[in-house]
Amino acid sequence: MGWKSEWERARSDPEGFWMEQATAIDWVRMPTKALHDLGGPVPEWFADGAVNTCWNAVDRHVAAGHGDRLALIHDSPATESVARITYAELQDRVARLAGALRARGVTTGDRVIIYMPMVPEAVEGMLACARIGAIHSVVFGGFAASELAVRIDDAKPVAVLAGSCGIEPTRVVAYKPLLDDALAKAAHKPDFCLILQRDELRSETGPRDFDWHEAIAQAEPADCVPVAGNHPAYILYTSGTTGAPKGVVRPTGGHLVALEWSMTNVYDVAPGEVFWAASDVGWVVGHSYICYAPLIHGCTSVVFEGKPVGMPDAGTFWRVIADHGVAAFFTAPTAFRAIRREDPEAGMLEGHDLSALRTIFLAGERADPDTIEWLARVTGKPVIDHWWQTETGWTIAGNPVGLEALPVKIGSPSVPMPGYDIRILDEGGHEVAPGTLGAIAIRLPLPPGCLPGLWNAEARFVKSYLATFPGFYETGDAGMIDADGYVWIMARTDDVINVAGHRLSTGAIEEALAAHPDVAECAVVGMADAVKGQVPLGLLCLTRGVDRPQEEIAAECVALVRERIGPVASFRHVCVVERLPKTRSGKTLRATMARVAEGAEVRVPATIDDPAILDEIRQALARIGLPRS
Structure with missing residues (x-):
């Protein structure tokens, strides 16, 4: 069965499809049906079943005779130690x-x-x-x-x-x-x-x-x-920079079913193989793909204490993949941008045997084509982008290489996974034509594993996700679906800027900038403009060793955006900075940079990796005459 037939089956018969997937999990009491309307804002999955997550992640593998199989490898460049736990x-x-x-x-x-x-x-x-x-x-x-x-x-x-x-x-x-x-x-x-x-x-x-x-x-x-199928497995607070954090609730039964399905169909790994998600257990990737999914599936999961560069060098990732025979590797694009910036010729890859590695997966932020092409070239491995959120807990759109490897379109995370009926809507909630930028929404119900609500905050859940487009979950992302059904994530909805009445994706401008050979990393934010409403500002981090005048590189970048996006972008402002402000999970803080560019007072986000970066950006902006009075 291919991707299209499985996606159609999940849409036309969600009961039958998801009850079939549920048989891969050990239930104390099998649910009588998949979807239950319990009177809440959204229906809930497998609510009348009884199950235990730890049994499915640990005990059942021991009971099946796999007690000697490695469950965890703790690799810590921070302490120069490696530990293995069966x-x-x-x-x-x-x-x-x-x-x-x-x-x-x-x-x-x-x-x-x-x-x-x-x-x-x-x-x-x-x-x-x-x-x-x-x-x-x-x-x-x-x-x-x-x-x-x-x-x-x-x-x-x-x-x-x-x-x-x-x-x-x-x-x-x-x-x-x-x-x-x-x-x-x-x-x-x-x-x-x-x-x-x-x-x-x-x-x-x-x-x-x-x-x-x-x-x-x-x-x-x-x-x-044993707990009920809809018992909360955990609460994970989102790390937004404004307002009280939202406590995303993960239901036990749907979590187990969705993660087990994803390991086979999305990541194409078998029990006993080594899976490495280079993230932190404090983020959703760490919950889903360091702790739970690999163990539920009977894999070996790598728990890594360190960063892609600095512990001790830009070859750390290659060493870990080689040392432990990693079959599937998953990280954020920012990690490889950092490695590429330090080691653009991938010299530190030499001597590391990546023969066990089949696929590299990227998620967490927009994956620029330049980084993907570089990574594929230096490793010789397929590089697969995919898109999901803290709220969903697993892939919304991806290339399901274990189910059917689809043609890759660089810049797109590919197609919706079963259970996700993705639509692109305008501000009035009407579906737009293929190739048109709009708000990305998912028709309810969401598939198993996704949030049924926020912890003790039902009204906020409805307002944040369900109220804007009745009958849909609002993702907060902007993008489009092309004529082949591929999804394109262009920006957060708040990052779509309006330049003289033209709605432009900051992601598309970033893609153009990233194509410049001297640009290692970039971000584009909108600034207020008295004439055009908004204009884009590009912030660039240059590749190590580049010693050309920054003004020359900036001029080339302006010309590049004009060539690829057109004069409509009104792209004139470029600022070279040493680094970009990011969360500890590697996401670029574009909204914070936009406020800095406006000269506004900024509440330093608790999630930021290093608050000193903001002062560095202010100084860099001042050198090019921004912010303007």
Whole structure:
């Protein structure tokens, strides 16, 4: 069966299609049907089933005789160490951690905050919560105390699992003082904290703190507790730069079914193979494709503590792929842009055997064609872009290489996956013609695994996602669908700029800029203009070693955009900067840069990798006479 027939089958018979996919999961009680209308804003999947995530991710593989198979490989350039954990070892560690939580009163439905670095214990904490039916909420390690406090007050956890520190390329970050500060700020107080002490920086403990290893050593292993199919597996707070964070809820049954389907059909990996998602467990990619999906499918998952460059060099990714025989690799385009900028000729790839690697997957932000073409050329591997969101938890549009490898159109994440009926709508909610830019919306119901709501915020869920286009989920992205049915993600809806009445995608302008041979990375934002309403500003990071005058490169970039987009873009302003502001997950903060370009006061986002970048951009803008008075 090919992609088109499966997509059509899921659209015409969602009950039959998804009940069939559900048979790949071990249920304590098989659901009687797939879709349930429980009176909420959207229907819910597999609600009357009973299931346990930890059983499906760990115990069933041990029961099937695969206990000696590697479950996790922890590769840490940060500590210059590698650890390997089998499924049998993981089962014991998770069961004992779950027992330690249960002994301190954690039970089904309780919330547990996880504030950890990229260590195996972070994954074990997630699985231990799932084992006893607790609802985990992972907060990116090292997040500011005020942001952690907001999440504590919203989730109201009974416990916090935390590391004493995290390790970055140039520093050790003390987590425990941040946690203590957050608890002082928060109105809600958890009953206890379980602290994983790391040798690089051990922390002082207080009356509510317990030592991780001591607690596990004293614990009786806990069995898996069945929960309802629509029981929340976790809450993951989005990292928006304005307003209170939204707590995306992930339902257990649909999560299991969707992730299992994706491992075979989207990523084309088999049980026992090594899968590496180079992300962090604090983000949705880490939830879905470091912790859960690879283990549900019986793969080996790489838990990587480090960054693509700086630990120790731009060859780190190649070394990890080669050392562990990674079959499928998944990361954000920004990682390879950083590697390319440091090592444009890919000299550090020499000596690393990538023969086990079949496919490289990109997601998380727009993948510019220049980066994709470079990556495919230097590795000789297929590079597959795909698109999804924190809210969906798995692929909305992609190239399902395990189901049917479709022709690649560079710049497009390809086609909708089964269960996603994507439409392009104008501001009035009317469908637009193929090739026309508009708002990307998905006809309800969303497929299994997607959010059924926000934590304790139904009205906000409706307003944020359902109210603009009744009967549709509003993605917040802008793009188009071409005549072949391929989806093109051009920008966030807020990043579509209006230049003298012409709606232009910042992504299309970035694509033109990225084609310049001296440009390693770029971003385009809109600035207010008294005559045209808005005009684009391009911010460029140059490839290492380029020593030509910046003014010359800027002029060439203006000419390039005029050639590829046309005079309608009114593209005149180019600023060369050393780096772009990004979240810790690698997403470029375009809205923040737009405010800096306007000269506005900017609230520094808690998600930003390095706040000093904003001052560097202000200085660079001042050198070219921006912002204007």
